[in-house]
Amino acid sequence: MRIRPRGSSPRVEADLTPMIDMTFQLIAFFMLVINFSEVEQDQRVQLPASELAKPPAAPYEQPFTIHLTRSEHYIFAGSELTELAQLRSALLREAQIIKRHTSKQLADVTIIIRGDKNAPTGQVQEIIQICQALEFEKFALRGKQSDVPTLSPIP
Numbered sequence: 766m767r768i769r770p771r772g773s774s775p776r777v778e779a780d781l782t783p784m785i786d787m788t789f790q791l792i793a794f795f796m797l798v799i800n801f802s803e804v805e806q807d808q809r810v811q812l813p814a815s816e817l818a819k820p821p822a823a824p825y826e827q828p829f830t831i832h833l834t835r836s837e838h839y840i841f842a843g844s845e846l847t848e849l850a851q852l853r854s855a856l857l858r859e860a861q862i863i864k865r866h867t868s869k870q871l872a873d874v875t876i877i878i879r880g881d882k883n884a885p886t887g888q889v890q891e892i893i894q895i896c897q898a899l900e901f902e903k904f905a906l907r908g909k910q911s912d913v914p915t916l917s918p919i920p
Contacts, residue, residue, distance in 0.1 A: 810832045810833070810834055810835075810840075810879050810880070810881045812879060812880075812881075812882060812907055812908050821905070825875040825877070825905070826873060826875075827863075827869055827873050827874040827875060828874075828875050828876075828877050828905075829841075829856075829859065829874055829875070829876050829877065829901075830877045830878075830879060831852070831876060831877070831878050831879070831892055832879045832880075833878065833879065833880040833881060833884045833888055833889060833892065834881050834884065835881040835882075835883040835884055837884065837885065837888055839851070839852045839892075841855050841856070842855065842859075849891060849892075849895065852892070852895065853895050853899075856895065856896065856899055856901075857899055860899050860900065860901070871899070871900045871901050871902070872900070872901075872902045872903070873903075874901055874903065875903040875904070875905055876892075876893075876896050876901050876903065876904050876905070877904075877905045877906075877907060878892055878893070878904065878905070878906050878907065879907040880906070880907075889906070
């Protein structure tokens with residue numbers, strides 16, 4: 766015996782409007798929240814190429830990035846500093862904040878130095894000396910990875 770429904774059954778359609786609305790809200794939320802490491806990169810600094818340059822195995826826990834431009838200006842915490850004394854006072858201020866308001870030690874902070882390929886090498890050394898005087902101990906130098914050999918053979 767075949768059972769037939771009485772009358773025609775209404776067609777059921779799902780309303781996707783709330784789901785699409787929620788998807789766009791999530792996209793907008795993540796666009797606002799995601800940090801694209803603007804502090805990590807600055808277009809005014811062209812990194813030198815080296816075949817030894819490798820990305821770090823894991824992200825640094827407490828990084829501070831210092832950019833050295835070709836015009837020997839320093840970029841730290843989004844501010845462009847023209848003198849080494851200004852960089853020293855900005856680093857001293859950050860060191861005092863870490864000592865007073867966090868449980869971290871200055872030895873836990875990694876100073877990342879991004880020096881322009883045309884910046885004087887002595888400037889990078891001066892940055893490291895200032896950081897060491899303020900009790901920072903970990904340093905990382907940034908370079909652009911190169912597939913072309915950049916090391917000269919030893920005769």
